[in-house]
Amino acid sequence: MPELPEVESARSVIERAALGRQIVDVDDTDTYVCRPHLPGEIRSALLGRKLTAVHRQGKSMWCETSGVGRQRTPGPILGIHLGMSGKIVIANADGIEIDGGDYWERGRAPGDYRFTRFSLTFADDGSLLLIDPRRLARVRLNPPTELLGPDAATISPAEFRAALSGGTAPIKARLLDQHALAGIGNLLADEILWRAKINPARPVSELDRADLDRLLRATRSSVGAAVREGGVHTLSIVAFRKPGALCPRDGAPMVRGEVGGRTTWWCSREQAR
DSSP, X not given: OOOHHHHHHHHHHHHHHTTTOBEXXXXXXXXXXXXXXXXXXXXXXHTTOBEEEEEEETTEEEEEEOOSTTOOSOOOOEEEEOTTTOEEEEEOTTSOEEESSSOOOTTOOTTOOTTEEEEEEETTSOEEEEEOTTOOXXXXXXXXXXXXXXXXXXXXXXXXXXXXXXXXXXHHHHHHOTTTSBTOOHHHHHHHHHHHTOOTTSBGGGOOHHHHHHHHHHHHHHHHXXXXXXXXXXXXXXXGOSTTOBOTTTOOBEEEEEETTEEEEEETTTTOO
């Protein structure tokens, strides 16, 4: 599932390979992925424009667009959310692909575009493709990015403490709340809590300053490691989220439960309540 590191990888691919190329065609016919827009609405808004910049906050990504021709007034914002299985692929005119993350769908080979849900075609015959087997991605114009919380990769200590204070929600549920802290998904949350040695079901109201400081350090180190290594699947705890596994740090049994409606794994010794 794409989390902050995978979306950052997709953002960097667009930045590297899609900016400044004139859009001559748009396939926005998937009415579910492109909701609430009608077929042709995104196409009409983007034809003749160029992607000029690409941004990410949490798991959301959006592109700025240029004016048409000599118009200096910028065009609409193109929002892209990868959902659970979406990928960005840039296909050049010569057929070379640049993948939008470290992982491919199982069984998908380069050049397999069966699950393309949205695409831009450029004047040089290259294209940007949103490939999504599960059809849970989202493309829309002018998305409400102001509703997102601070980005988990760049959040300040003061913002972090504010995001995780107040209320009685389990700490894992708060980490997953994109309005409080944008970018953390299920695997990343388990890694952060394991590194900080904090039980995922512990209420945020019980966390003291030392707990929050450990959580901030764990968030920064976990996000940084996943971005460097190519995705959340490379994180330390992921291989040990299975029955019979032992904590790679202290050898205690790993425990499985449900916290905030999500499957959760933690160390039975160091993360005991």
